[in-house]
Amino acid sequence: MIPTSVTATIAALDAANGQHIAGAGRPGVDGRVYDVNDPATGVLLSHVSDGGPADATAAVDAAAAAFGGWSTTAPRVRGEALRKAWELMTARSEELAALISAENGKALPDARAEVAYAAEFFRWFSEEAVRPEGSYGESPAGGTRTIVTEHPVGVAALVTPWNFPAAMATRKIGPALAAGCTVVLKPAAETPLTALAVAQILEEAGVPAGVVNVVNSTDPGAIVSTWLEDDRVRKISFTGSTGVGRILLGQAADRIVNSSMELGGNAPFVVAADADIDKAVAGALIAKFRNGGQACTAANRFYVHADVVEDFVAKFGAAIEAMPVGSAFEDGTVIGPMISAKAVAGLTAKVEDALNRGAKVAYEATPTTLTGHFYTPALLVDVPQDAKIVREEAFGPVAPIIIWTDEADVLRQVNNTEFGLASYVFSGDLKWALQFAEKVEAGMVGINRGVVSDPAAPFGGVKESGLGREGAREGVRAFTETQYFSVDWS
Structure with a gap:
């Protein structure tokens, strides 16, 4: 049986209005919902809003509108918001663990460990947010000075799996926000409730509305394709199967979208x-x-x-x-x-x-x-x-x-x-x-x-297990672009 405390947590998420866009929950444009069930018993946990392409576009609208303000927010302020999110997740660890167990089925000890791990990404990247990279130096030929700096890549599309619904979200959201990006998140259809809880915690921690947007859907292809066809989306970060990763890389290639892929293993x-x-x-x-x-x-x-x-x-x-x-x-x-x-x-x-x-x-x-x-x-x-x-x-x-x-x-x-993960x-x-x-x-x-x-370590694989790394300093680099200035010094 699902404990009554978990039922109350789920009810408070208002998942029927589970398109979390511009700081507010709302139903999908088409008004459809789908069922999320406890995999241990088959018991219905919640009806969840089933989004479509129009909802995906609305999420990008919100993220693009919020990008200018968030990207120019002082790194210390961004870091403090992530630090507060870590504190809130830690304080609510039992509530979040029970939510994960309900929709994912994993044993409570595993769920508790996931919440601690997931929260730690917010603490780690709160500290990395205030350590921007850059350099200054004389060119080898003389006569100029080279200044190198990093900028947030822009609106980032994040696609996460069901097996670690909290940790896979925070491992992507944390560095994206630390770098100054805004995000649109597509969680797995099997585990949408944890993603909604994480989004609410971030906004309670001080992240402005529109910086983190969540689109729940049983048709992930339609959502992600909409994002990859949108000129405002400049980053795709995906965790999932190698087969789906191949498809997304092909779509990303059409617009040369910055891509990170954490794929299958053996x-x-x-x-x-x-x-x-x-x-x-x-x-x-x-x-x-x-x-x-x-x-x-x-x-x-x-x-x-x-x-x-x-x-x-x-x-x-x-x-x-x-x-x-x-x-x-x-x-x-x-x-x-x-x-x-x-x-x-x-x-x-x-x-x-x-x-x-x-x-x-x-x-x-x-x-x-x-x-x-x-x-x-x-x-x-x-x-x-x-x-x-x-x-x-x-x-x-x-x-x-x-x-x-x-x-x-x-x-x-x-x-x-x-594989090589x-x-x-x-x-x-x-x-x-x-x-x-x-x-x-x-x-x-x-x-x-x-x-x-x-x-604190770079997570990722070689061969068909993916591209890029998450975690460590590499996690922030994945959401930035390098720019340099060549300054005349003559």
Whole structure:
């Protein structure tokens, strides 16, 4: 059951007027709404305004009108607004975590961790807002001085996924606002409520109306295409699948729109013969099962050295068997539902493919009796390299084990993918781990830890996992353009 406090939070968002434009909620131009349901029970949470192209244009109107004032607002003022937003999110962490759990399904401990992580982007970028970049110097030939400065790129279109509805929004909104941009945000249709809550917090924190606008819709293609065809939109930042990213990059190319893409992953988790197995298992539990495995950074394929595979599998499997599965609001739940029936069907097909190729289910948790979109966490052994669950992103709570003995061979297997977002290496020899990590084709490598995300670090991938970086100083740079002045000094 959804707690009454969560029901009250949702009611206060007035999601039927869920086009948050120019500081006010309003219905979509066509007056349509769609249902958002609890993925654990199927219970209706809210009717949400279903926006269309006209709403997308109205959002750009508001962002463009607000850009002049916000871009010339003192960096300290912009930073203080973001700092206040961090304070408000932190103070309301339980309320926001429960909201995320209701619409996303993730267990409350995961939701609490997401709120803390999401809020931290506002604090980090509040500090980066007051550290503008620039330089001054003499040209090599003499006779001139060069002044380099940065300007906000303009109106930024942000498109975020359902798996981290707060953190993916704040990771984009924070640097955009710090740089002086205004934004139009399209959250995932499955999780619109958290985005509305974040927008309201920002305006309560002092961000002027029109600086942050939210368009909710079940037709994301129509919304984003409208934005990319609008001359006033100069930035697209997207987190989602590689397939959709390709489409958006093609559309952005027509107007040469500044683009950042954080796309799919297929993260390897490598356990060396000298690894601390207890530490490796603890890291594996986080890397694989955070958010029920529905994360782009989730460990997707486990390469365990033959000398330690028996010990690792036994301990990892025992932890999986003990995982409580259920609704986010049940005491002790560690694994909640997947986001949809489609997601469950996709993971089921990958597991069946592996079993048909000779893999075996070695361990699994106790199945839940709930009727929502659940998949029982499991560990697979004897998994062949050509299984779909190895070659494709699983995006769910299943861990396939692959045994290795030869370093060159396992490195080849690790890099044998079009993706390159996150990876993990566990070894008792730090020098070996770093040398191995340098050869891994991935934007981020966790060494002896199962988490790579940090607001102070550059988040992003290589190959078909994306373009650009979020977080750190790079996060602000993604929303600026460089300009220089050549000054006669003769």
